[in-house]
Amino acid sequence: MSLQKYQAFITSIEYGSITKAANVLGYTQSGVSRMILELEKEWNLSLIKRSKSGVFLTSDGHKLFDQIKRICNEQQILKQYIEDLNDCQSGLLRIGVFSSVATHWLPNIMKRYKNDFPNIQIELLLGDYTEIEEWILEGRVDFGFLRLPSPQKFETLSIEPNDRLMVILPKDHPLADCEKFPMQKLEEYPFILLEKGVNAEISRLFEQTGIHPQINFKTWDDYAIMSMVENGLGISILPELILSRIPYQIIAKELDTPFYRNIGIAMRSQENLPKSAKKFLEYLAYRNC
Amino acid sequence: MSLQKYQAFITSIEYGSITKAANVLGYTQSGVSRMILELEKEWNLSLIKRSKSGVFLTSDGHKLFDQIKRICNEQQILKQYIEDLNDCQSGLLRIGVFSSVATHWLPNIMKRYKNDFPNIQIELLLGDYTEIEEWILEGRVDFGFLRLPSPQKFETLSIEPNDRLMVILPKDHPLADCEKFPMQKLEEYPFILLEKGVNAEISRLFEQTGIHPQINFKTWDDYAIMSMVENGLGISILPELILSRIPYQIIAKELDTPFYRNIGIAMRSQENLPKSAKKFLEYLAYRNC
């Protein structure tokens, strides 16, 4: 019961000769002869009729030929799939991303990756940290971007450990000209809180420092916050990544005690990633150009 | 590259456990574990993720699963075909027959055969000796009925070596009461010649005996001949088999020097016949009951 024997049988019939089939397949005549004999013995059937001018199908052989050929074809297709996977010549790559990564990093990365591996289809699933964690667990994505450390026990890669949390102010704010924004002053102005999913890093910052700002609004939309700040409704804190290209009249200031968001990649197992995904990880270096 | 390994992989995934798959397939846990490892090594891919609570697909494994499963399914179908062929539980039996066999023998044979092997589909190809020979050569039929000896070098089985050639006369013929019809008298009456294909046994009879009848008609239709004889248009010679059930008012007489038609079965190789056909040959004994 082996695919080699099937191929030997098929080829012998197609070339009408065991000897020719052996040459084509790189076996000896004896080898192919034995393979077919073994099939016949194993199945208790006569598959081919031998003559001194070659071989041809018996009635039973004829009945099985198509089905055996079909199996060989499917095997050929499988081999092609495998080759493609190894060459990154095909495949689907699913990645979990959150909005700032999708907006500011992925365009650069994907432009280069797609250029080198045009046949890899990429599917981006946009969500918050919690959703992305779920997708990784369930295998809905090959890997995902997360804020590190992640509560789940994933394998992780740190990519951008120093995504500074910046205070954003309207242009005419009293502290618009200070060098670094003093932590304590956060309590003195209305505050607009960015809150996405459970992993609200900014809430944690306040917990750790014991600061209690006057939270007037909470929202999950980065751009809504910037717009509100621009209009003088309050101040806020956003990761620097989000502020890469600011379309608003606002000012971003460092805090006097710096806080960072650590952005990384998480997956169930780096070892088990498909080749196309491993390659993708190498392209993360191009995120800013 | 073997189907056992494919099955091991598929089953492990379907049961979510290598150990369970091993039990189901009748291997040891170690055996199945190694099979999958060998596939992964051979393909340079990671197919499954192992854990202490079982196994599940990696991304690459997922991409190949369906195709591998498809191959296993096709293999299953093949196995079924083979089993059916061995049990005569399915299959197509093609038989070349000439008209008198089809009319007088096959109904009895087929009734019994079909009763014992209801799932074998039988295809009867009706033709003359020459056509049947061609069909056997080309493999269009598994075997065929022929008059023996056959000019082709087939393997043959004699079934009815003594199909007497009988003179047929109208009821009111002058020799209607004779015991055996004298050869020489054949020249004295108009003769209607049965001539089918090239192997006209009756023409050969005349050649061998040097008798030259007055041939008024030639036709290939047995019943047309009987009808013409009945209407006094002449006399003829027909094999006894054709006369089994005579629907005409005619008389059949033996010749004073007896001639026989030898009816048999011919095939390329009895050894290579499908089981269903071999079985059929055993049922030839039932041709007259």
Add this chain to the structure above:
DNA sequence: AGTATAATAATAACGAATGTTTATCATGTT
């Protein structure tokens, strides 16, 4: 027509490769 030659497939014997098991280990889960 007869003979030599070439081509075909089968067979026996053998070594290499592969398949499969037993026994054991390592690691999580309950």
Add this chain to the structure above:
DNA sequence: AACATGATAAACATTCGTTATTATTATACT
């Protein structure tokens, strides 16, 4: 702690595929 999971090493069993040979038949050449 007991159990269940999978991996590993070593031994054994089977299969695979080869070389060398035989047997048969078609083909070519006297």
